[in-house]
């Protein structure tokens with residue numbers, strides 16, 4: 001994922017519309033593929049592209065991670081069977097009645113009630129993995145929240161039922177889900193990975 005040698009394209013917003021600046025596709029010098037006798041059998045075709053990911057109604061969730069806050073959402077439709085349900089991961093709409101959910105700040109709930117529901121440790125990762133290996137994924141449950149959130153434990157070893165607290169990449173945020181991680185309750189601030197804090 002190196003950007004060396006070229007400037008990736010940038011996106012700005014003007015008059016409520018995307019304005020693209022620069023080049024979003026870069027072709028790099030190819031290489032021949034030779035068989036064991038030295039005959040040409042093919043070529044590599046290196047290409048770099050800048051993908052544009054629009055957050056839409058989920059932008060509030062990602063923006064607040066960089067400020068040390070977790071924003072969930074809640075169905076406030078009294079006629080819905082899920083009325084009052086709080087969802088984390090953030091859902092723009094209620095899955096039961098499809099009405100627009102209300103934003104709810106669950107930062108304090110996450111800091112005081114989060115527990116490991118279950119977890120998974122893996123060495124095998126997909127392309128472009130940026131998490132330290134082995135990756136310790138924890139499924140976190142919160143009091144009063146009807147869903148469970150998966151995220152990486154960035155210090156210590158997970159156990160089922162363990163109390164955990166969120167940490168936030170408030171220094172040099174990525175504005176992605178990587179800005180949120182989990183550590184066992186009682187972890188010292190000095191043990192957090194670089195750029196992460198307990199509060200903004």
Ligand SMILES: [Zn+2]
Nearest residue numbers: 075080094097
């Ligand atoms: Zn609903």
